[in-house]
Amino acid sequence: MEATQVSNGPQPTGDELLIVEDVKKHFPITRGVIFQKEVASVKAVDGVSFSVKAGETLGIVGESGCGKSTLARCVMRLLDTTDGKITFDGRDVTKLSRPAMRPIRREMTMIFQDPYASLNPRKRVGFIIGEPLEVHGLGSGPEIKKRVQELLEVVGLNPEHYNRFPHEFSGGQRQRIGVARALAVNPKLIVCDEPVSALDVSVQAQILNLLKDLQDDFGLTYIFIAHDLNVVRHISDRVMVMYLGKVAEVASRDVLYREPKHPYTGALLSAVPIANPELGRKREAIVLEGDVPSPVNPPSGCHFHPRCPRFVEGHCDVEDPPLYPFGAGHVAACHYALERWPMDANEMRRARRATAEQEPEQPLRT
Amino acid sequence: MALLEVNDLKTSFRTEDGFVGAVDGVSFSIEKGQTLGIVGESGSGKSVTCLTIMGLNAARNTISSGEALWKGRNLLTMKPKELREIRGNEISMIFQDPMTSLNPVHTIGRQLEEAILLHRDVTKKVARARSLELLKAVGIPRAEQRIDDYPHQFSGGMRQRVMIAMALINDPDLLIADEPTTALDVTTQAQILSLMKRLQEDFGSAIIMITHDLGVVAEIADDVEVMYAANVVEQAEVHDLFNRPQHPYTWGLMGSLPRLEADVDRLTQIPGQPPSLLRPPSGCRFHPRCPYVMEVCKTTFPGLEPARNDPDHLQRCWLDQETKDREAAKLLAATMAEAH
Numbered sequence: 112m113e114a115t116q117v118s119n120g121p122q123p124t125g126d127e128l129l130i131v132e133d134v135k136k137h138f139p140i141t142r143g144v145i146f147q148k149e150v151a152s153v154k155a156v157d158g159v160s161f162s163v164k165a166g167e168t169l170g171i172v173g174e175s176g177c178g179k180s181t182l183a184r185c186v187m188r189l190l191d192t193t194d195g196k197i198t199f200d201g202r203d204v205t206k207l208s209r210p211a212m213r214p215i216r217r218e219m220t221m222i223f224q225d226p227y228a229s230l231n232p233r234k235r236v237g238f239i240i241g242e243p244l245e246v247h248g249l250g251s252g253p254e255i256k257k258r259v260q261e262l263l264e265v266v267g268l269n270p271e272h273y274n275r276f277p278h279e280f281s282g283g284q285r286q287r288i289g290v291a292r293a294l295a296v297n298p299k300l301i302v303c304d305e306p307v308s309a310l311d312v313s314v315q316a317q318i319l320n321l322l323k324d325l326q327d328d329f330g331l332t333y334i335f336i337a338h339d340l341n342v343v344r345h346i347s348d349r350v351m352v353m354y355l356g357k358v359a360e361v362a363s364r365d366v367l368y369r370e371p372k373h374p375y376t377g378a379l380l381s382a383v384p385i386a387n388p389e390l391g392r393k394r395e396a397i398v399l400e401g402d403v404p405s406p407v408n409p410p411s412g413c414h415f416h417p418r419c420p421r422f423v424e425g426h427c428d429v430e431d432p433p434l435y436p437f438g439a440g441h442v443a444a445c446h447y448a449l450e451r452w453p454m455d456a457n458e459m460r461r462a463r464r465a466t467a468e469q470e471p472e473q474p475l476r477t
Numbered sequence: 478m479a480l481l482e483v484n485d486l487k488t489s490f491r492t493e494d495g496f497v498g499a500v501d502g503v504s505f506s507i508e509k510g511q512t513l514g515i516v517g518e519s520g521s522g523k524s525v526t527c528l529t530i531m532g533l534n535a536a537r538n539t540i541s542s543g544e545a546l547w548k549g550r551n552l553l554t555m556k557p558k559e560l561r562e563i564r565g566n567e568i569s570m571i572f573q574d575p576m577t578s579l580n581p582v583h584t585i586g587r588q589l590e591e592a593i594l595l596h597r598d599v600t601k602k603v604a605r606a607r608s609l610e611l612l613k614a615v616g617i618p619r620a621e622q623r624i625d626d627y628p629h630q631f632s633g634g635m636r637q638r639v640m641i642a643m644a645l646i647n648d649p650d651l652l653i654a655d656e657p658t659t660a661l662d663v664t665t666q667a668q669i670l671s672l673m674k675r676l677q678e679d680f681g682s683a684i685i686m687i688t689h690d691l692g693v694v695a696e697i698a699d700d701v702e703v704m705y706a707a708n709v710v711e712q713a714e715v716h717d718l719f720n721r722p723q724h725p726y727t728w729g730l731m732g733s734l735p736r737l738e739a740d741v742d743r744l745t746q747i748p749g750q751p752p753s754l755l756r757p758p759s760g761c762r763f764h765p766r767c768p769y770v771m772e773v774c775k776t777t778f779p780g781l782e783p784a785r786n787d788p789d790h791l792q793r794c795w796l797d798q799e800t801k802d803r804e805a806a807k808l809l810a811a812t813m814a815e816a817h
Contacts, residue, residue: 174662175633281750311518311689313747316733320746338662345735345744368737382667383737384692388715391696398671399664401618402632 127162127198128300128332129186134159134195136178136185140407154406155181157356158195165299168326168333170347170364172340172379176403178356179336183302186334187221188212200299217247220293224305226285230277236263236288237273243295262291266321283314290321294329302334307342319346340383344368349440352376355414356406358434362441370452372435372443374421374459377452395455413446420459421447478549479506480683481530481568481651486543488522488529497754499525501707502543504781505700509650512677512684514698514715516691516730520751521704523687527653529553531570532560566596569644573656575636579628585612585639586624592646611642614679615672634665638672645676653685658693670697691734695719703727706752706762709781713790721805723784723792725767728808741811761795769796769804 137152156178163169171179184190186197188204197205204215220243223229230239240262241255250258260270266287277285286306293301303322307315323346325331337343343350350367352359352375360373371377378397385391399418404410410417416427426446434442449459488500500522507513515523528534530545530552545552547563555563572578580588589608590601597604605624612620615638628636637657644652654673658666674697677684686697694701694715701718703711703726711724722728732745749766752758758765764774773795784790785798794801 174664283750311751312691313518313729313733314750316735316744316746317748319735320744323743339735340663341735341737344737345741379663380737382663384666384670384690384696386691386695386719386731386734386736388695388719391692396667396671398667402634402665 126164128165128200129163129334130196130198131162131182131186132160132196132198134182134185134197135193136181136190137193151407154356154409156185156192157406157409159353159356159358160195161351161358161361163300163332163334165332166326166330167348168335168346170343170350171334171336171353172338172343172350173353173359174338174403176355176406177353178406179353180304182353183221183304183334183336187219187302188216189221213247217243217296218298219300219302220296220298222286222289222293222301222303222306225309226282226289227277227309229289230285232277235274235276236280239277239288240292240295243292247296249296258295259291262295265294265325266291267317281314282310283317286310286314286318287321290318290325294325297329298331300332300334302336304336305338306335308337308339315342322346340368340379352379355403355409357414358442358444359415360441360443360445361434362437362443363439366439366441370449372437372441372448373415373445374419374447374449375415376443377449377454377459378420381453381455394453397456397459413444415445420456421445423447479546480509480548482506482544482546483526483530484544484546486526486529486541486545488525488534488539488541490534491538491540492755494755496540498707498757499754500529503702503704503709504543505702505709505712507651507683507685507700509683510677510681511700512686512698514686514688514694514701515704516688516694516701517704518689518751520706520754522707523704524655526704527570527655527685527687531564531568531653532557562596565592565649566647567649568651568653569647569649571637571640571644571652571654571657573659575633575640575660576628578640579636581628584625584627585631589624589639589643589646592643596647607646608642611646612639614645614676615639615642616668617642634661634668637661637665637669641669641672641676645680645682648680649682651683651685653687655687656689657686659688659690666693673697691730703730706757707754708762708793709791710763710794711790711792712781713784713792717787717790720809721785721790721802722808723790723801723805724763724794725769725796725804726763728804729766731808732811761793769800771795 134156135158136156137154139149140151141147142150159182173179185192192205196203199215237259241259244250244255244258260273263270268284268287307318310318335346344364347364349363351361354375360376371380378399381397401418412428412430413432416422432444432446434444436442484504486500486503489496489498503526505513517523529541532552541553586608590604593604593607609620609624612624617623617635617638658669661669688694698715701713701715702709705726711727722731729747733747735744747766752762760776761774761779764770779793779795781791781793784792
C-alpha cells in the first residue's frame with residue numbers, strides 16, 4: 112500500500128508564488144461560561160495542500176460548507192491556521208506577527224462575494240479605493256487621488272465618479288469598485304471569493320472579462336473561488352475540487368472537465384444544467400443522495416463514501432484515500448477512480464463492482 | 478380552454494419618485510401538464526408577473542390591469558375570499574428562499590397540516606398522514622421523526638423539499654416556482670429539478686418556472702418567455718428558442734454564459750446596465766444596450782410579432798429576418814463548436 116501512495120500534493124518546482132502545505136483550520140466548539148471546555152471542533156479545512164504558480168489562475172470549486180472560503184481566509188492570514196505551512200513568494204507567512212505581515216498584505220488582496228456588503232456605505236468611492244494606498248503609505252493626497260482616478264478608468268468606471276457613494280452604483284459597478292480596491296496596491300495575488308455569484312449573467316460576463324483583461328495587463332495571479340463550474344472553467348488554468356475540508360481532485364482545467372477521476376467531480380459535472388435542450392435532456396445526471404455531512408463529525412475513511420455511487424464497503428469507509436497521481440499534476444483522492452468519462456450513475460456503479468471483484472485490494476491507478 | 482391564460486397583464490407600483498411599471502403587457506397561456514419557463518435578469522418583472530397572478534402584491538400601492546383567466550375566471554377581479562380558496566389549493570407557489578418562507582416558530586408538520594386544514598374538511602389525523610406522505614414523496618429521510626422538527630433543523634436543500642411538499646399538498650393544478658433552486662448547490666439543484674420533473678409526471682400539474690438560469694430552463698421547460706425591462710422580448714418553444722433565438726437580448730444572454738460544453742476565450746458581454754423602470758428608454762427598451770441598434774429602435778416600440786411566420790415563436794425586435802437568422806446561426810455555431 113505504502114508504495115502506491117504519494118505525499119500530499121505535487122512537488123514544488125520553483126516558480127510557485129504560493130505554496131500551501133497540509134493546512135488545517137479547526138474551529139473549536141466550546142461548552143461552559145467561565146471554564147470553556149472544548150467539546151468538539153468544526154474541521155472546516157482538514158489537511159489541504161496546493162500551490163499556485165505566478166501568473167496562473169487556480170479555481171477552487173465545491174459546495175457550500177466544503178471549506179473553500181475558510182481556506183481563502185487562511186491563505187490571506189485573515190484567520191490563523193490550526194496547523195500547516197503557507198509559503199508566499201518564498202517567505203513562510205504562517206506565523207508572522209501583524210507588523211511583519213503588513214508589507215506582505217500589499218502583495219495579496221481579496222475581492223469579496225457581496226458587492227453590497229463589502230463596501231462601506233458611508234464612505235465615498237475615492238476613499239474606499241484610496242484607503243489601501245494610505246494605509247501602506249503609498250503617496251500623498253493628490254497622488255492618491257490621481258491613482259484612484261486611474262484605477263476607476265482601468266476597471267471601466269467614470270473617473271469623475273470619484274466623489275460618489277456606493278449606493279449610487281449598480282451591483283456590477285460596485286463589484287468593479289471592489290476590483291479597483293484590490294488592484295490599488297499592485298498586488299501579486301488576488302483571492303477572488305465568489306466575485307460574480309451575486310450578479311446577473313450579462314453583468315457577470317462583464318466582470319469575468321475584466322478580470323481576464325487585468326490578468327493579461329498586470330500579470331496577476333488569481334485564486335478564484337466559486338460554486339459555479341461553468342464560471343470556474345471559463346477563468347481557470349487549473350482547478351481544485353474540495354469536499355468537506357479536503358481536496359478531492361486537482362487537475363489542469365481541460366483534463367478535469369474532460370476526464371474527471373473522482374466520482375464527486377463526475378457528479379458535480381453531471382449536475383450542471385446545460386443551456387442546450389438537446390444535449391441537456393439526453394444526458395442523465397448522477398444525482399447524489401442526501402446532503403454534505405457535518406464537518407464536526409465527518410464520515411470515517413473517505414469523507415465522500417456515504418454519498419458515493421462507487422462506495423466499496425470495508426475499504427472506502429475504513430481507509431482515507433491519499434491523492435493518487437494520474438499524470439501531469441492530476442491528482443484525485445479516490446481508491447476507485449473513474450476509468451472514463453462521461454458515464455451515468457448505473458455505469459458508475461457497475462464499473463465499481465467489476466473493479467472491486469477483480470482487484471479487491473489494489474487501488475486503481477493509471 | 479387553457480388552464481391559465483394571461484392577457485396584457487400590467488402592474489405598476491406607486492413610489493416616492495413616481496410610477497414604476499414593473500410588468501408592462503405580458504401575455505401567455507399554459508396547459509395542464511406543461512412547463513413554462515420565464516427567464517430574465519433581476520428587475521425584469523418575472524417575479525412580479527407571478528405575484529400579480531397570485532394576488533400577492535400589496536394592494537395599497539399597486540395598480541394592475543389586464544386579465545389572468547384561471548379556468549375561465551379572472552383572478553385579478555376576484556374577491557380576496559375567492560382568491561384565498563384558489564391560492565395554496567389549485568395554484569401554489571414555491572419561493573426562492575426556503576429559510577424566510579417557512580415560519581421558524583412552528584414545526585414543519587404543523588405548517589403542512591395548516592395548508593391542508595385551510596382547504597379541506599378533514600381531521601387533524603388525516604392531515605398529518607397526508608403531510609407525512611408528501612414528505613416521503615419529496616424524499617425527506619426519516620420523515621416520521623423529522624415531521625416534528627423546526628425549519629432551522631433542516632439544511633437548505635431539505636427546506637426547499639419541505640416547501641415543495643407544502644406546495645403540492647393539495648394536488649394543485651398549477652405550481653409557480655420562483656427561482657426554486659437559485660439558493661442551492663448544483664448537486665442539490667439537480668436533486669430538486671429531478672424531483673419536480675418526477676412529481677409533474679405523477680401529479681400532472683402545470684409548472685411556471687421563474688429563473689435567471691438558461692441552463693435550468695433548457696432542462697425543464699416546454700415553452701420559454703424571455704423578459705427584459707418589464708416586457709416579454711421573445712417567446713418560443715424551448716428547442717426553437719435555443720436553436721433559433723430571434724432577439725438581440727436573447728443572443729446576449731446566451732453569449733454571456735460560460736459553458737461546460739464549449740470553449741470561448743472571451744464572453745460576449747451586454748454593455749451597460751438594465752434600465753430604470755421609473756424612466757424606461759424610448760422606443761425599444763433594449764436599444765441603449767443593443768449592438769444592432771437602428772434609428773427606428775430609438776423612437777418606436779416594437780410589437781410582439783411572429784418570427785419567420787411562426788405563430789408560436791414571438792419576438793419584439795425591428796431587425797430584418799435575414800440579419801436575425803444569420804446572427805442566430807453564428808451564435809449557435811460558436812456555442813456548439815466544442816460540443817460533444
